[in-house]
Amino acid sequence: MFGVLSSFVRKKTVGLTALLLSSTSAFASADVVLKSSDFVGISFWLISMALVASTAFFFLERDRVAGKWKTSLTVSGLVTLIAAVHYFYMRDVWVLTGSTPTVYRYIDWLITVPLLMIEFYLILAAIAKVPNGVFWRLMIGTLVMLVGGYLGEAGYMAAFPAFVIGMLGWAYILWEIFGGEASKINATQAPQNVQSAFSLMRWIVTIGWAIYPIGYFIGYLTGADPIESMKGLNIVYNLADVLNKIAFGVIIWSVAVTESQKA
Ligand SMILES: *C/C=C(C)/C=C/C=C(C)/C=C/C1=C(C)CCCC1(C)C
Numbered sequence: 001m002f003g004v005l006s007s008f009v010r011k012k013t014v015g016l017t018a019l020l021l022s023s024t025s026a027f028a029s030a031d032v033v034l035k036s037s038d039f040v041g042i043s044f045w046l047i048s049m050a051l052v053a054s055t056a057f058f059f060l061e062r063d064r065v066a067g068k069w070k071t072s073l074t075v076s077g078l079v080t081l082i083a084a085v086h087y088f089y090m091r092d093v094w095v096l097t098g099s100t101p102t103v104y105r106y107i108d109w110l111i112t113v114p115l116l117m118i119e120f121y122l123i124l125a126a127i128a129k130v131p132n133g134v135f136w137r138l139m140i141g142t143l144v145m146l147v148g149g150y151l152g153e154a155g156y157m158a159a160f161p162a163f164v165i166g167m168l169g170w171a172y173i174l175w176e177i178f179g180g181e182a183s184k185i186n187a188t189q190a191p192q193n194v195q196s197a198f199s200l201m202r203w204i205v206t207i208g209w210a211i212y213p214i215g216y217f218i219g220y221l222t223g224a225d226p227i228e229s230m231k232g233l234n235i236v237y238n239l240a241d242v243l244n245k246i247a248f249g250v251i252i253w254s255v256a257v258t259e260s261q262k263a
Pocket residue numbers: 109112113116145146148149150162163165166167170209210212213216241244245
C-alpha cells in the first residue's frame with residue numbers, strides 16, 4: 001500500500017520536475033502539453049471531467065432518495081470519485097510520456113470493480129432479505145478475475161493461463177447474476193423497476209465489461225506489441241468507463257429515484 005503510494009508520489013514528482021525543467025524552453029514545453037491532435041489525451045480529459053461531474057451529481061442526488069437507497073448512490077459516487085482521481089494521474093502520465101501502462105488501471109479496478117459488484121447486492125438488499133453468500137460470491141469472482149489479469153499483465157505469470165483464471169472469475173460473476181441466487185431473488189421478489197435496472201446492469205457487466213478481456217487478448221495473446229496496442233486501447237478503455245462506471249451509476253440513480261417516489 002505504502003509502496004504504491006510512495007511510488008505514486010515519486011512518479012508525480014518526476015513528472016512535475018520534468019514539466020518544470022522542460023518548460024524553461026518554449027520548444028521543449030511543446031512536448032508536454034496536450035496537443036489538439038492527441039485524441040487519446042483528449043479522451044483522458046473528457047472522462048476525467050465527466051467522472052468529477054458524475055461524482056457531484058450522485059452525492060447531491062442522495063438527498064432526493066429514500067433512506068434505503070442512499071447507500072447505493074454513495075457507492076456510485078465513490079466509484080466515479082476514485083476513478084476520477086486515478087484518471088488525473090493516468091492523464092498526466094499520458095501527456096508527459098505518450099503512454100500509460102494498462103497495469104496502472106488495476107489499481108483503480110481493485111477498488112472500483114468490487115464497489116460496482118456491491119451495487120447488485122445493495123439494490124436487492126433495498127427490496128428484499130439477501131443472504132451474505134450473494135455478496136461473497138460476487139466478491140470472490142471479482143478478486144479472481146482481477147488477480148488473474150494482473151498476474152498476467154504484470155508478467156508474474158504466463159499471459160494465457162492468467163487470462164483463463166481471469167475469465168473464470170468473470171464467468172462466476174455472470175453465473176451469479178444470470179442464474180444464481182442473486183438472479184433468483186431479483187426474479188421472484190423485486191418490483192418491476194428494480195428488475196429492469198438489474199437486467200440493464202447485468203448486460204453492462206456482460207457487454208461493457210467484455211472490452212477489457214478483449215483488450216487483454218489483443219495486447220498479450222495475438223503477438224502484437226503490448227506497448228503499441230495499448231495506445232489504441234486506452235481510448236477504448238476510456239470510453240468503456242463512461243458506460244461501465246457513469247451509465248451504470250445513472251441506472252441505479254434512476255431506479256432509486258422512481259422507487260423512492262412510489263413510497
Ligand atoms: C471501471 C472498471 C471496470 C468495470 C473494469 C473491469 C475490468 C474487467 C471486467 C476485467 C476483466 C478481465 C478478464 C475477464 C480476464 C482477464 C483480464 C481482465 C482482468 C482484463
